[in-house]
Amino acid sequence: MGGAQTAAEQVPWMTAAEIAAQALPGMPGTKRGVQERIDSEGWLAPDREGQTWRKRSGRGGGYEFTPYSLPLEARAALLLRREQEQSPEAKSAAFERSREDLWRRYEGLPDNLKARAQRAFRILDAIETLVLAGTRKNAAVCQVAQLERVGRRTIMGWYQAVRGFDRGDWLPALAPQYAGRQPTSDCPPEAWEMLKSDYLRVEQPRFSDCYRRLEREAEARGWSLPSEKTLKRRMDRLDPQLIVLAREGVDALKALYPVQKRDRRCFHALEAVNADGHKWDVFVKWEDGNIGRPVMTAFQDLYSGMILSWRVDRSENKEAVRLAFGDMVEEFGIPDHCWLDNGRNFASKWLTGGVENRFRFRIRDDEPVGIMTQMGVQVHWTTPYSGQSKPIERAFRDMAQNVAKHPAFAGAWTGNTPLAKPENYASTAVPIDVFLKTITTEIREHNARTGRRTAVCGGKLSFQQAFAASYAVSPIRKATSEQRRLWLLAAEAIKVDRRDGTIKLLENRYWADFLLDHRGQSVVVRFDPQNLQADLHVYRTCGTYLGAAPCHEAVGFADVDAARRHGQARRAFMRATREALAAEKSLSAQEMAAVYSREIEAENTEIETKVVRPFRPAVQGNTALAVEMDEAALIAREEEEQAQTAALRKVIQFSRTG
Template sequence: MTSLAANQPEDPPQPLTTPPALTELTEPQRQSAMDRLMILRPHLDDAVPIVRLAETAGIPERTLRRWLSAYRRDGLTGLARQPRADKGRRRIPDELVLLIEGLALRRPRPSIATVHRHSAEVAAQRGWPIPSYATVYDITHRLDPALSVLAHEGTARYRELFDLIHRRQAERPNQIWQADHTQLDLWVITPSGKPGRPWLTVIEDDYSRAVAGYAVNLSAPSALTTALAFRQAIWRKAEPDWHVCGIPEAFHVDHGSDFTSVHLEQVMADLRTRPFFSLPGQPRGRGKVERLFRTVNQQCLAHLPGYAPRGTPDRAGRAQLSLAELEEAIGRFVREVYNLTPHSETGAPPQQRWESGSFLPRLPGSLEQLDLLLLTVAKPRTIHPDGIHFQSLRYLDPLLAAYVGERVIIRYDPRDMAEVRVFHREQFLCQAICPELASRTISLKDITAARNARRRDLRSQLRERASVVDRLIDVHRPSPSDLPLPEAPAADPAPPVPARPRLKRYREE
């Protein structure tokens, strides 16, 4: 039996065109349109009747005619599957959805079963449809992740994960330096013989990622440790294979008290360096230094005795290195490995990238001038005949012989107590050494020579002043002829004869 549709004349084939609106379709819609076009292609290209095409494709004839009409009217866009008008809408009241979301956002974070139980009780009381467990699960897992983090983990965690930040990027070497501290995952032997975890302070050049300076200390970060690392970073290195030095144009640090001290701000002003501080409680934008700490931890400390990463059992008993040995190991890693290995972001070794700028770093006039700015350990002392007394040690230098009894200011490097720098009236005087610690010693001959020279100098000054006094007194002293004749003294009366004491003497009896 032949249907009525079979007797209807077939529509002539239409040319295939792609309207501009096709670019506005999503990928699933575009794919569905192409699938439907492939089904209609035998009819469009070869004039296969719709009835036969419906039998072959297993699709109702009315559906094929609807697709064909949409294609002729709107082109390929008309064949795209349209989304449902009620997509994303649930069959439960919106107020119940908000209740489920509010329960899921409570602190502490409740379980899905708890949220489902409470929401079902409220729905039964209000006469709403009882939500299924799957519905509650779907609603809670569709919550905005930022909203969940803010509700359950607080503002600080939200800032860390979702706040938009500005990342500074230097355009040349020594334009921006970054500094930060971290407590190392390694135990060392302290001078008292007990194990301790040291702190590492690192200063990094933002442009090249090269390490400009570092300091290792057992005490917590302070303005002193920052100044010592800054001093090493600025001055020329004693190691010939470590070239990074100079005064930076800007210094990017966090808002800790060790970086915001009045002294360090004055140092920045004297060095003509602009400081940039992170917002209090928001140490953002210093991920480059944090990445450097992770590199030191993984590639340097992991191979040293006493290494104890976080989450592992206490390994304080495995400490073998002293603080000086750890500092030497980190310095060797910085010079021989880190500064010479291509960086994952810049693609070049840090030291090579720093040197590629073809510039002359800006340096202070002398190391003494830099120390006067940076070394915050300044102690007033009095020069004694046997030298300067400090920390139960004596510091000597031949120049001190001329300043015995004078008040001076000493500045010292806590990492090297073998010598101190002596300043007298804000002027550098000398470097006094401790014979017990320094490799260079002051002999008794040197002390005797300095002592005799000082004594001769003082005697010369005495003779000079005595000659001036005698000369001035002789000028103003009158001559003998100008003096008045002395008068004859009056005769003094004879003194009375004291009476003989009436004392008994036993020998006269």
């Protein structure tokens, strides 16, 4: 049967001339002598074709024989020569390769062919068992052939197939070797390349269209083409991953590779988190009247899958990421690890500055240390839009299906793709306060829904229950009051009012008594833009923390209660200031006046001059005259001198020109 070919492949095929050239014992040394031996001993028996002899392919024809046609002494000598020519390592490697190829071919066979090989092996094994028990081999073959209803010649063919193999390799050696029907059609290589180039494109053309185009080209060039079905079968025999890559792209090829299943039970609650942004498929109307799709930035616990914090803004920005991170730290604590998308907003230097593997923006030696870096959070970067690396993508998919289609958003849902727009597309927009209230309720329900089929929840617990159970027994790092101010937004060069020391920010006023020392100066403030009624944290421009200033809200003109509270607060402030002033002043006004009056009396003494200038009268000739001239005489004299000077200048000028 077909297994004989496998056995024969282990030994060489030789022509009559090659056998004569070997000079084997018991064999003639000439081609003519070997040919006579072949004819006399009947080496070309029809039933042994393909086992011990075969027709020689190639020029000249003739026949080829295996060493099994030779006498025993010649066969042994040929085997010894081959073993001497090969090193032990080479023989061992060749034997192992042949066994591996044999078993690999056997594993690739269908079950019906494997069953035929198993039946043949069972029959040969029964014969060998009888032989070991003392039965002659011919008798054992006849006995088993009668019981199994198989011909004796068939059994001998099986023995020919396993010749040269160890008994442990008989099973694959007995398997039939069918090469299958080989394609007889002949396609010109250039035509086949044209067909592949046309069909293997991302536009995904139909094979029939590609074949029709090829037929027109073949008619012009005089090619003879196989049928369309033949070429389609040949195209389908290409590797499926090549077809998918060429026609569907890289993402489809990635989907062919099995995803990595990650077990998150190695963490505890809040040990590791991941974050990402999600653009809602809902039209929202903001306070200023603008309509758009809001973006939510959220942090999720990796151990339990619970959504820990989230912020909504008009776009995904670093401020929203900072505030969402701050909400998580404020309520639960500081995580040890955080998986982030390496985008512009998450890789901002104010968040992850100082991380060595932050492959976004230019890293400078003097760049500020990010909030996560200061808090000791180890940042891990992931691939954008990759649900395998960020489980929060799975939560966003649930929200896009459940929350975005909430009845409160009827008419505002946009559809998840441009081709999936509903009939009532853009018929309304949800007010932002209604939107925030709805998603707050739905995210709580998302966390509290029981029966979650995760390894941690076990199909029974909710995300919130799994988180709470681990959170209660896990070491959690809490943030200090100083750390809580790190994630607030900073506004620089804010002027403190010169009159009362108030700070005006986004139409809100903040005031504290320590601001009176900094009236007219520039300060830096940190605040939460979505909670402007909270305290405003004030810093000097050099970074020194000054304190927290509460918000002073505007009240109605006729609000008596608010006016009363404001008056009480102002009187308390003035009373506290008067008490502080009294504590600072240890002397009264009368006591100070008495002290300074004594000092004036002590200093009120007679004053004497110690330098006297003598009187020197004006001198005219040899007589000392006291010149007394009033002011009018001096003025008249001055005018006369000026008139004389002017007349003299005119005379000089006339003489020069004349």
